[in-house]
Amino acid sequence: MRDVVVVGGSIAGFMAASELRTGGFDGRIRIVADEPIHTYERPPLSKGVLAGDEAASTSWTAASDESLALDWLLGERAMSLDPGGHRVVLGTGDELTYDGLVIASGATPRRLGGQPDLAGVHVVRTLDDALGLRADLDAGADRVAVVGAGFIGAEVAATCRGRGHDVVLVEPLEQPLARVLGPEIGAIIADVHRAEGVDVRLGVGVDAIVGDERVESIRLSDGSEVDVDVVVVGIGVTPNTGWLDGSGLPVDNGVVADATCSVAPGIVACGDVARWDSPRYGPVRIEHWDHAVDMGRAAGRRLLADLGDGATEPEVFDPVPWFWSDQYxxxxxxxxxxxxxxxxxxxxxxxxxxxxxxxxxxxxxxxxxxxxxxxxxxxxxxxxxxxxxxxxxx
Ligand SMILES: Cc1cc2nc3c(=O)[nH]c(=O)nc-3n(C[C@H](O)[C@H](O)[C@H](O)COP(=O)(O)OP(=O)(O)OC[C@H]3O[C@@H](n4cnc5c(N)ncnc54)[C@H](O)[C@@H]3O)c2cc1C
Incomplete structure (x- = not known):
């Protein structure tokens, strides 16, 4: 029997797997997913889930759809890859051999340099992260510091204000989201947050998170200190490529794929972990939900072509990226x-x-x-x- 292994059970990995199946691949598809649940939506984590909407993020019925015949290895982690031997080694020591491999291991939030492991300090990437933060907020946190005014930080700040917490939003750049949307739009976003009552501190970094067992304050680079009950760090992500170390696959701010999502013969990549050769923009790694959906599909089709199923000609993946963010x-x-x-x-x-x-x-x-x-x-x-x-x- 022919085998495909997908590493990463979130949206990009799931879309690649379902594209393979619906495109005619009739072998075994195993999805190695280190989170313990089937694919779910991440965008609501900083919005509805944090606000307390129970239905906002549940695992998709599509992902456990039996007609797709996907073998989910939930709670399993890929530790290394041997492309020559066509093997993925799991945390349990088990080895999975494959004819085709999908790399869809996504990204992990960055931490502050020297960030202490204190109660009350959070990141938001997984459902567990969001539920942990929400429980901490529900437990009576008055003052919340959000470090980093990128999309996720700005959304968390907005949701926390909506919940009635006092919020300080700290951003080292001159405006929120200035790197992504430019300073003019950043200034408009800052004004919206101020109008909603957020204490927006721009052009300052965090020198230290202070506390004994639990966070008590943050010390800023302008010398001020802000008392807080909860800190949310939203300073970007790094692609999850550690398990590819030593594999010989090209890694440079993500695993490097060509314009058709191919990394090497029989190996494709998609989603937040993949830096691909975009015909429009050159080499780029994009961290958007719709992009992960589309690239997952494209990577699945590319692998079908490698395996001799479905389309035989590899297609160039050339989308116009698309992103949304909800704040207030x-x-x-x-x-x-x-x-x-x-x-x-x-x-x-x-x-x-x-x-x-x-x-x-x-x-x-x-x-x-x-x-x-x-x-x-x-x-x-x-x-x-x-x-x-x-x-x-x-
Ligand atoms: C809070 C939040 C809000 C967001 N809001 C928006 C939004 O409003 N609009 C938008 O367009 N985008 C949004 N995004 C971005 C979007 O969710 C991501 O772009 C998308 O989830 C990327 O999907 P992915 O499958 O590539 O990677 P991920 O979703 O990161 O999934 C990768 C999966 O692989 C697993 N994994 C990693 N390494 C291994 C390994 N070695 N073995 C096994 N499994 C492994 C990870 O645990 C994870 O489950 C948001 C993201 C977050 C976190």
Missing amino acids: DVRLQLAGRADGDMAITDGSVEDGKFVALYGRDGMVTGALGWNWPAKTVRYRMALEDGIAWDEAVG
Whole structure:
């Protein structure tokens, strides 16, 4: 019997596995998933789950759908890979041999340098993380510090305000999300948080998290100290490639794949762990839910081609990336990349509804929608074919 092994049981791994099955692969598909439950949605973790919505994140029935005949190895961890011998070694010492391998091991939150292991200090990546943080908040935390105003930090700050906690949001950059959306949009996001009562501290880092067994305060790089009951660290993620050490596979800020998601013959990669050769943007690693869905599917199809099932010609994976974030009553959506110049082309900040376009070298690179889904989706579709900057911005 032919065998496919998928490492990582989240959205990218599951989509690759289901694409393989529905595309005609009739061998065994084993999914090595170190979390103890089937695939679930991560985006609600910083939103509905934290707010207390019990139904916001449950494992998908699709993932345990018996008609897909997937063998889930829940709670198992891949420790190493021997591509020459076509073997994955598990934490139990067991070895899985394969004809095809999907690398979908995702990413892990970064920690602060010297971050102490104190009660009350959290990251949010898994359902367990989110439920642990929520329990800590429910236990009577008044003051919450969120370190890092990226998407996840900004969402956690918004959700905590919605729950009624005092929130301080600490960001070393000059504006929240400045690296992703630029300083102008970052300034608008900072204003929204301030208007909601968040104490936004910009341009400062965290020198120390202070406490004995439990966190008591954070010391900032401007010399101030803030008393807190809970700290949430949201300073980005690193791709989970440690289990590939010594395998000889190319790793450089993620496992390196070509434009068709192929890493080596019979090995594909997808989702947050994969840095692939995007025809539009060059080598890039993207940490978005929809991207993990689409790249999971594309990687599954690529492996079908390697294994001689389904399409025989490998397809180039060339999407316009898509992301959303919910903060208070604001829905942000980004199509493409926020790269280069920025101009608000539709609506206005005052109206609380607008689209900002980004552009470089005469072409629009991305569209950011602020509470305007229909228009943002239209830009997303137009970006597939390319939009001239002069035409769009006038
Ligand atoms: C709190 C939060 C909110 C988010 N909100 C949004 C949003 O609003 N919009 C959006 O577009 N995106 C959002 N994202 C990002 C999105 O969830 C990720 O891009 C997506 O989950 C990536 O999927 P993945 O399958 O590539 O990796 P992951 O979801 O990271 O899954 C990888 C899986 O592999 C497992 N694993 C790792 N190493 C091994 C190993 N050696 N052996 C076995 N298993 C292993 C991991 O434990 C994990 O279960 C959010 C993410 C988080 C954490």
